[in-house]
Amino acid sequence: MSQVPSQVSQSLLESLKIIVGNHHVLTTEAETYRFRHGFRFGSGSVLAVVQPGSLVELWRVAQACVQAGTIVIMQAANTGLTGGSTPDGNDYDRDIVLISTLRLTGSHLIGEGRQVVCLPGATLYELESKLAAIGREPHSVIGSSCIGASVLGGISNNSGGALVQRGPAYTEMAVFGQVGQDGQLRLVNHLGIELGNDPETILSKLQAGTFTDADISWEAGRGHDGDYVTHVRDVDANTPARYNADPARWHEAAGCAGKLVVFAVRLDTFPANKNASVFYIGTNSTDELEDLRRHVLTAFEELPIAGEYIHRDAFNIAEKYGKDTFAIIRKFGTGFLPKMFAMKSRFDIFTKKFGFLPVNLSDRVMQALSVLIPNQLPQRMLDYRDQFEHHLMLKVTETLTPAMRAYLQEYFGKVTGSFFECTPDEGSRAFLHRFAAAGAAVRYRAVHHREAEDIVALDVALRRNDREWFETLPQEIEDKISVKLYYGHFLCHVMHQDYVVKKGYNAMAVEHSMLPGLDARGARYPAEHNVGHLYEAPEDMLAHYRTLDPCNCFNPGIGQATKKRNWLAESV
Numbered sequence: 001m002s003q004v005p006s007q008v009s010q011s012l013l014e015s016l017k018i019i020v021g022n023h024h025v026l027t028t029e030a031e032t033y034r035f036r037h038g039f040r041f042g043s044g045s046v047l048a049v050v051q052p053g054s055l056v057e058l059w060r061v062a063q064a065c066v067q068a069g070t071i072v073i074m075q076a077a078n079t080g081l082t083g084g085s086t087p088d089g090n091d092y093d094r095d096i097v098l099i100s101t102l103r104l105t106g107s108h109l110i111g112e113g114r115q116v117v118c119l120p121g122a123t124l125y126e127l128e129s130k131l132a133a134i135g136r137e138p139h140s141v142i143g144s145s146c147i148g149a150s151v152l153g154g155i156s157n158n159s160g161g162a163l164v165q166r167g168p169a170y171t172e173m174a175v176f177g178q179v180g181q182d183g184q185l186r187l188v189n190h191l192g193i194e195l196g197n198d199p200e201t202i203l204s205k206l207q208a209g210t211f212t213d214a215d216i217s218w219e220a221g222r223g224h225d226g227d228y229v230t231h232v233r234d235v236d237a238n239t240p241a242r243y244n245a246d247p248a249r250w251h252e253a254a255g256c257a258g259k260l261v262v263f264a265v266r267l268d269t270f271p272a273n274k275n276a277s278v279f280y281i282g283t284n285s286t287d288e289l290e291d292l293r294r295h296v297l298t299a300f301e302e303l304p305i306a307g308e309y310i311h312r313d314a315f316n317i318a319e320k321y322g323k324d325t326f327a328i329i330r331k332f333g334t335g336f337l338p339k340m341f342a343m344k345s346r347f348d349i350f351t352k353k354f355g356f357l358p359v360n361l362s363d364r365v366m367q368a369l370s371v372l373i374p375n376q377l378p379q380r381m382l383d384y385r386d387q388f389e390h391h392l393m394l395k396v397t398e399t400l401t402p403a404m405r406a407y408l409q410e411y412f413g414k415v416t417g418s419f420f421e422c423t424p425d426e427g428s429r430a431f432l433h434r435f436a437a438a439g440a441a442v443r444y445r446a447v448h449h450r451e452a453e454d455i456v457a458l459d460v461a462l463r464r465n466d467r468e469w470f471e472t473l474p475q476e477i478e479d480k481i482s483v484k485l486y487y488g489h490f491l492c493h494v495m496h497q498d499y500v501v502k503k504g505y506n507a508m509a510v511e512h513s514m515l516p517g518l519d520a521r522g523a524r525y526p527a528e529h530n531v532g533h534l535y536e537a538p539e540d541m542l543a544h545y546r547t548l549d550p551c552n553c554f555n556p557g558i559g560q561a562t563k564k565r566n567w568l569a570e571s572v
Contacts, residue, residue, distance in 0.1 A: 042083020076150035082532025160528025167228025172221030192220020223268035278427030282388030283417025322436030363446035
C-alpha cells in the first residue's frame, strides 16, 4: 500500500474480510503485485485486492466500497494490453479497491446451447471446452483464449477477434450494478431471465442456474453483432470495419470498460465448423493481397471463417521467441497457459526479492530452454518464409472450400504469389504460429533488455477502402526501433503493430509520434483492446462513460480522463 490506511479505510477492510474471509482480502505489496500490474501496461497502488467467491459476495463488496467512497476497479483475467483493469499511477483522490473475479467462474447453457449465460470469471477457454462437447463454439475461439482471457472482459471492452463473420464482442443482455446520480448502487437485470426482485435472490439464482425455460425471454435483445457480416463486406467504405470507439457497439455492459459491476452476460453461441480447410498464401506484393481481400469479401455468398496475416519479420520472431508457447499449447492445450502465466508471475514476484538476480529471469530461463525444443513449423511454411515477405492464412468451411480452391488456382496463375492447401496438421500449426506472434515481442524485450527500452503495441483499424494498408514509417521514427512485428485480422483490416524501441528512447514519445500518421490515414486506434490508460478517449466515449458512471467511482482515469470524484477537472 502507498500509505497507512485511515480509520475509514481500516473499517472498510474489516467489513470486506467479514464478507469474503480474511484469506481473500489481499493488502501486502507481494500479495497484490500480479493484480496491480498490467499484462503489458499499467500499474499502481491499491488499498486491497478482494476476491469474492459468489455473486452475492461481489454485490456486498461493491456496496461496501461505494458506501465507503472508495474507487472500485473490476478485474477479470488481467490480460488486456492497455492497462484497463489496473490502476495507473498513484495520483488518485481516493483509495482503490481492486475486485478480482477469478473465483467467479461458471456458465449456464440455455436454449439447448444456442445461448450461454457467463459469470464474471468465466474464461474463453472454459467456454470453448463446454461448447465443444455439444458441437458449438463461442464468439471468439483462439487468440485471447490462449492466455486465459475472460468472456466478460471481452464484452466490457468490445474486444475483437479473428472470426470474420462475428465482429467485436457484444451483447444487449446483462445483469449489472450501477451507481446513480444519488450515489446509490442498484442492481439492473436486463438478462431477459426472470430471477425475482431482491438483488441477493437474483444473484443467488443466477449463480446456481435455478431458472427454467419458462423464465427466459427470447426477445430480450441481441446476443452478438449480427450486422457485422454485412458491414465488413463493404470494401469501398471510407471508414474502418470495427474499432472500440464505435458507438454502434456500446450497450450497457458491452463497451462499459469497467464503469459498471457486471455480474453476468448472455451471449449467442455458434455451430462449430467441422472439416474446415486452410489455404496458406505467400506474396511479395501488398497489392495482390489487397485485391484478394476485396474479392474474397465481395464475390462469395459465404465469408471465410478467418483470414490472418503475418509479415516475414513477425514470422521469424515468433518462430524463435514464441516456440515454447507454441509447443506447450500443442502438448497441453490452451487450458494450461493460464496456470503457466500464474506460475511465471509468482516466480517473478519471488525473484524480485533478490536484487542480485537478473531482471526478467523467468523469460530468460524459458527462452534458454526453448533451444532444446525441436522445430515446430512445417517445412512448406518455412519455404514460404524464405520466398515471400507477406503471408495470409485463409480458413474456410467445408462448403466454401471448392470455390475458394478454384479461385486461388485461377488468381495465383496470373500473379507473382503462390498458395498451398494445408493438411489439417499444417493448418493448425499455421494459425497457432500466427497467434504466438502476439507474445513474441514481450519475450524478445525481456531477453534483450540491455538493447530494448520497451514495447509500443498498437492495434489499428484501417479504412475498409484503404489499398495502402502496409505501413511505411518516417526515417526519424524508424531509427528508434529495433524490431517491428506486423500481423493481424486482414479481411477486417485490423492490424497489430508491435515495435521494440531501442534503449534510450522513450516508448510513449515514440508511440505519440506515430499517431498523427495514423490519423492522416483515417485509421482508428485501438481497434480491439479498448483505450485503457494508454490512449485518449474521444469525447463521445467519455460522454458514454459519464452516463454509465456519473460519480466516476468505477475505474476512473480510463481514456486519460480525470480520476477525480464526480468527474471534476484535474485542475480543481
